[in-house]
Every structure is written in C-alpha cells, then in structure tokens.
Amino acid sequence: MEEKKPFQIGDIVMANRVVLAPMAGVSNVAFRLTVKEFGAGLVYAEMISDKGLILRNKKTLDMLYIDEREKPIALQIFGGEKETLVEAAKFVDQHTNADIIDINMGCPVNKIIKCEAGAKWLLNPDKVYEMVAAVVDAVEKPVTVKMRIGWDDEHIFAVENAQAIERAGGSAVAVHGRTRVQMYEGKANWEIIRQVKENVNIPVIGNGDVETPQDAKRMLDETGVDAVMIGRAALGNPWMIYQTVQYLETGELKPEPSVQEKIDVCLLHFDRLIKLKGEFVAVREMRKHAAWYLKGIRGNGIIRNAINQVETAEELRAILNNVVEQSREQQEREMHVV
Ligand SMILES: Cc1cc2nc3c(=O)[nH]c(=O)nc-3n(C[C@H](O)[C@H](O)[C@H](O)COP(=O)(O)O)c2cc1C
CATH class of the missing domain: 1.10.1200.80 (Putative flavin oxidoreducatase; domain 2)
Structure with a gap:
C-alpha cells in the first residue's frame, strides 16, 4: 500500500486517516466512544459554546467530559469574539484531557452566525488569522480549525483562510467542501479541498460527502489530504468507520452488519x-x-x-x-x- 507519512497533528500521531466529524446533538461521549471502538483514528466532539464555558453553564461543562478510551480527541469551541474564544480555549487547555482544541469556522446555522461565529469569519482571512493567532498564543495544546470552503460561490477564500490558519500557528485544518449558503445542499467541492492541500504545509482533513469506504479512498487520492472526516455516513452506522479503515489498509470491503x-x-x-x-x-x-x-x-x-x-x-x-x-x-x- 501507499507509503505516506503518518497522520499527525502537533505531537499526536493518529493510528489511521479516518476521522469522526463533530456533530452537534450527536457527537457526545456515548456516540464517540462507540465509534472509536470501530477504529476511528481521531474523533471530534460536538461544538461547545465559548460563552457557555465562561459562564460555567453546567450543561456546557458536562460537554467537556472525555473518556480516556476515546483519545485522541479534538474538542471544538465556537464563539464570535476574540476575548471570549481565547478564554474558552484556555479553559479547555487547562481543565480537560483533550488532545486538540478545534475552532469552529463552518457552522451555517443562523443562531451561530448572528453572534458572528461559525462561517462568518470565512469572509475575512485577516480575521481568521487574528482569531487563530490569539488562541494559539494562549494555549499549550495544538489548535486546529474546521471550516467551510467559503461563504457563497462568490466568496470562496478557502486557500487564503487555510494559509492564514497556518501562519497563525494552527496545527491542521479540516475543510468541508461546501459554502455557508449551501448549508447541506448540492455536492461538496473536493477540487477546492485539493487546492487547500496544495497550498499549505499543515495537515489537511477533507470532509463532505464521504458516504462509502470507496469515497474515502477517492477523496484521499484525488485531493491528497492527510485524512478524511466522516459525518452523516456514521450516524447509526459506526461500521462505516470500521469498513473505511479496513478498506484503506487492505483494499478489502467488509460485509454489512447483521x-x-x-x-x-x-x-x-x-x-x-x-x-x-x-x-x-x-x-x-x-x-x-x-x-x-x-x-x-x-x-x-x-x-x-x-x-x-x-x-x-x-x-x-x-x-x-x-x-x-x-x-x-x-x-x-x-x-x-x-
Ligand atoms: C447533525 C449535524 C450536526 C453538526 N454539528 C457540527 C458541529 O457541531 N461542528 C462542526 O464543525 N460541524 C458540524 N456539522 C458538520 C459536520 O461536521 C460535517 O462537516 C458535515 O456533515 C459534512 O460531512 P458529511 O458529508 O460526512 O456529513 C454537523 C453536521 C450534522 C449533520
């Protein structure tokens, strides 16, 4: 099989290139651990509000719980202002055993956009730089970003934003190949993901429309990304993760579960x-x-x-x-x- 350097973020080396996506209302420890047992190389937790952390909201704090068996894990935070985002990141850095702190720059939901968080920053690479640099400076753990390719078809700054993340000291970037305006419609644009990979030196995780193990292989081959992130295809189907890990390692397609x-x-x-x-x-x-x-x-x-x-x-x-x-x-x- 292919000789590629291992998938690594900061000092953390993953066992394989298959990543579970952050999914709000889904990717809590119960789901993550179950998926982890099917072999995911890295799992992302559902997004956590910076304000909730700062206010020590009980429900938000509960979301920080990590089971040792699910590591390595990225905890994802979102927020609209530099100060609160940095404070939340520091809290995650000092009070959790997460391996990675991820910043959400992809959430298309209006509730999140209204407070200037999520995908809104994608319109401004300087803002992306400023936010990521501030978080990186404030914490010890590696910082990553998960983003969409852009705001809409006229505003696709994926390469510029990924370069800003790299310059700011970000350790990796996950790219969902859709714009904010697209929400979940249409097809994920893997060509833009390929361009991002070509233009940065930090690891790139490709995301969007990986529905089968063959899709995962195709994304790795066509875009050159370091890892594939799987979201909806793993819902009620952790076997998808196992089948993908196996397929990438051996080329063999494992049967569907009974x-x-x-x-x-x-x-x-x-x-x-x-x-x-x-x-x-x-x-x-x-x-x-x-x-x-x-x-x-x-x-x-x-x-x-x-x-x-x-x-x-x-x-x-x-x-x-x-x-x-x-x-x-x-x-x-x-x-x-x-
Ligand atoms: C129910 C649901 C919740 C999601 N919540 C988050 C989230 O909290 N943070 C985030 O960055 N992306 C979130 N996403 C986006 C996914 O992480 C992923 O980018 C998207 O589903 C595309 O990947 P897929 O085609 O493999 O599903 C969510 C997606 C779904 C379906």
Whole structure:
C-alpha cells in the first residue's frame, strides 16, 4: 500500500486517516466512544459554546467530559469574539484531557452566525488569522480549525483562510467542501479541498460527502489530504468507520452488519447515553439514533413510529429486541420457502 507519512497533528500521531466529524446533538461521549471502538483514528466532539464555558453553564461543562478510551480527541469551541474564544480555549487547555482544541469556522446555522461565529469569519482571512493567532498564543495544546470552503460561490477564500490558519500557528485544518449558503445542499467541492492541500504545509482533513469506504479512498487520492472526516455516513452506522479503515489498509470491503449486530451496538450506545444524560433525556435523544441504526431493516417505518412514542428505556429496549426476534423469524420463514 501507499507509503505516506503518518497522520499527525502537533505531537499526536493518529493510528489511521479516518476521522469522526463533530456533530452537534450527536457527537457526545456515548456516540464517540462507540465509534472509536470501530477504529476511528481521531474523533471530534460536538461544538461547545465559548460563552457557555465562561459562564460555567453546567450543561456546557458536562460537554467537556472525555473518556480516556476515546483519545485522541479534538474538542471544538465556537464563539464570535476574540476575548471570549481565547478564554474558552484556555479553559479547555487547562481543565480537560483533550488532545486538540478545534475552532469552529463552518457552522451555517443562523443562531451561530448572528453572534458572528461559525462561517462568518470565512469572509475575512485577516480575521481568521487574528482569531487563530490569539488562541494559539494562549494555549499549550495544538489548535486546529474546521471550516467551510467559503461563504457563497462568490466568496470562496478557502486557500487564503487555510494559509492564514497556518501562519497563525494552527496545527491542521479540516475543510468541508461546501459554502455557508449551501448549508447541506448540492455536492461538496473536493477540487477546492485539493487546492487547500496544495497550498499549505499543515495537515489537511477533507470532509463532505464521504458516504462509502470507496469515497474515502477517492477523496484521499484525488485531493491528497492527510485524512478524511466522516459525518452523516456514521450516524447509526459506526461500521462505516470500521469498513473505511479496513478498506484503506487492505483494499478489502467488509460485509454489512447483521440485524443482531446493529441492535447490539444500538443498545450499547443507548446504555452509554443513559449513563451520560439520565434515562429521560437519553430515551428522547436515542429516538433519532435508533431510526438511523434501523435504516435498511425491513419494516423500519412502523418500528420508527413506535420508537417515537416510547417514554422509558425498558420500552425502547423491548422494541429493539423485538426487531431482532422478528428478523430471525423472517429469516427462518425464508429458509423454509427455499
Ligand atoms: C447533525 C449535524 C450536526 C453538526 N454539528 C457540527 C458541529 O457541531 N461542528 C462542526 O464543525 N460541524 C458540524 N456539522 C458538520 C459536520 O461536521 C460535517 O462537516 C458535515 O456533515 C459534512 O460531512 P458529511 O458529508 O460526512 O456529513 C454537523 C453536521 C450534522 C449533520
């Protein structure tokens, strides 16, 4: 296989080039650890508000929790002003065992943009430089940035912004190949990601529309990036991470999981979520995850409806266990027919 230098950010050397994306409302420790066990080389936590950290908001502080088994990990912060961003970064630097501090410069959501955070900075490489330099100066841990390629089609400063990040002392940049205006529409532009890689010396992580292990290989080959970041394809599907790691290492495509395997991992994820957030919140958050895990399973529409009504962990577990039972019976029936 290819002889390329290992994927490294600062002093941290990753075991492979497959990275779990930060996803708000998803990438908490319960999900990250589950994905990590499927071999992710690096995991990103969901974005954390600088103001929440500074105000010592309990929910925000809880988001800093890291399990040793999921390392290496990047904690991502967002904010609109230099002072608060720096203060939040210092807090993460001194009070967490995160390996990397990541700054969010890609979030397209209006709530975030209104406070000048997220993708808004992408219009101004000088601002990008100023923010990153201030954070880098204030902390010991490596600082990275996750950004979109630009604001809209007329304002794509991906290369300039990545160069600003590099000059400011940033240790890596992750690039989602869409503009802010695109939100999640259209296709991710990998050509711009390639241009970024060509024009900086820090590691570049490519992101956007990696849906299969083959996509991951194609992104690495076509853009030359140091690693691929996977978001939506890993929802309810940590096997995607395992299959990608395996495919990149051996060229072999591992089979899809059985229904039993899917439900077992879903239940493990659920137990972790209960430990993290308590039963009430976990049951409600798990509804969307369960729907993702059930994707592709026969009759999943009816099961999803039932899941959306559950109130207790016991009810949810019973439905999920029943899915395995039904699929087993279905298989037996099919064997008889044959
Ligand atoms: C539910 C959800 C939440 C997200 N939250 C964040 C976030 O907190 N921080 C961030 O930088 N990007 C966030 N993103 C963007 C993803 O990290 C990623 O850039 C995007 O989904 C494109 O990658 P994909 O095509 O592999 O999904 C989020 C995406 C989704 C779907």
